[in-house]
Amino acid sequence: MAMSLLQHSFTAWQTVGMTDDAVTRNANRSTTPQNSAFHTYISGNWADTPALDPTQREQGSWCARRRDVLSAAFEGNTVVLPAGPMISRSYDTFHPYRAHSAFSYYTGWGSDTVPDSVLVLTPNGDGHDATVFFRFPAGRGTQEFYSNADIGEFWVGPRPTPEHVAAELGVATRSLSDFDELLQQADSNWVILREADVAITTELDGRRGAGDTRDAELAQFQSEQRLVKDEFEIAEIRRAIAATAQGFDDVLSSMGEVRAHPRGERLIEGTFNRRARADGNFVGYETIAAAGANACYLHWTRNDGPVRDGDLVLMDAGVEVESLYTADITRTFPVSGTFSETQRLVYEAVREAADAAFSIVKPGIIFRDVHAAAMAVIARHVAEWGFLPVTLAESLGDEGQHHRRYMIHGTSHHLGLDVHDCPQARREFYKDGVVLEGMVFTIEPGLYFQIDDLTVPEHFRGIGVRIEDNILVTANGAENMSSSIPRTADAVEAWVTRLS
DSSP states (O other): OOOOHHHHHHHHHHHSSTTTTHHHHTTTTOOOOOSHHHHHHHHSSOOOOOOOOOOOOTTHHHHHHHHHHHHHHTTTOEEEEEOOOOOEEETTEEOOOOOOHHHHHHHOOOTTOOTTOEEEEEEOSSSEEEEEEEOOOOOTTSHHHHHOTTTOHHHHOOOOOHHHHHHHHTSEEEEHHHHHHHHTTOOTTEEEOGGGOHHHHHHHHHHHTTSOOOHHHHHHHHHHHTTSOOHHHHHHHHHHHHHHHHHHHHHHHTHHHHHHSTTHHHHHHHHHHHHHHHHSSEESSOOEEEEGGGGGSTTOOOOOSOOOTTOEEEEEEOEEOTTSOBOOEEEEEETTSSOOHHHHHHHHHHHHHHHHHHHTOSTTSBTHHHHHHHHHHHHHHHHHTTOOSSOHHHHHSTTOOGGGGGOOSOSOOBOSSSSSOOTTSOTTTTTTSBOOTTOEEEEOOEEEEOTTOTTSOGGGTTEEEEOBEEEEEOSSSEEETTTTSOOSHHHHHHHHHHHO
């Protein structure tokens, strides 16, 4: 669908000129003196910044290997991978900054990435030279230091030195202004991850002509390369899961306060997010804290409802650690500590579906078969409960699928730097792809009987259950990486009772 002029203007405003016009945007509230005496005074009498002796990050060697694979696939091409700009939340306030996942994958720069940085792989006749272009420290003698509220170090804190970044990441560094000059030399052999930075992509498109740029191939390639995780990535996902598990415990420990508050769901969200900030970068996605009938809305992130005894709470949350790897875990628990008979019936049906899906995971299966295994169990249960207008066999057929009314979403997605990882991989490598050792994905079946669903008995209405775990494919099978978080009905009841 074509973008309207208004949409185009807004998108461009979000991503272009966010720092260049900072002084203009802040003019109405700025009182920064502009005279030379003030500039001289604020520029002097600063102590030297302590020298740092950084060492290369653990992921540095892994990132070098990843770049070697990318280099071999794009021989002769200049490859541009932007970290991306800050994104406006409203006018001159910004969302918390997060680098593009592909940039972090190939550099190892995570939550401390300087906005607008760019990784460039330049052909050298025997592969590529890797360079990270970023905004160097402004220096106390520059006007930017004290007058630019977006990026000035007086406002947002110091930026690392080029020597520091080069040592930590194990790549050459150059000033971001040098990238602007390099971009003037762009030709049809340049390729870019288009969505990462609209301004750079637009500039590049204007310089390299209308030739075959291989941009789409780059987007696919980096997604498909990330499908199999290396040892560092697996360790980081484990860290994210451990922090997430602690976040769930924190929530259960606060349930007295949660139940007493008219917006108890917000307290659940806030409690978990506090743990995410303490133990990681932030959350990997908006926390779902859905109590009662809200649990039937699959992406309930308003989180503004009460939490009452007798309710189930469906909590879908994940901590994103500093390297930007995230967990993605869902648990459904009874507020009172005890499932009702119907709640337990639904819960254990979902757990059976999750276990059935997990039982088939091993290298060599087809990824979509994980979903099919879970859906066979879901369909059987809703058929046994008498909810289907057709036979079980008819519902499971391609022309049926009536059982999907109660679980419209898929069972699995890849997990890593993005909560829905590797999104640009081709279907034959993802949904229809062969499962390989080292893949990490979710298994997350559910059942959702909305409050106004007349196809189910009244005592089922308003019950929503999902159980989601993070799965690592091993040489001979699979490991449930999040199995330490209680998941059977009995274990969940004991968990709630112990902590709340």
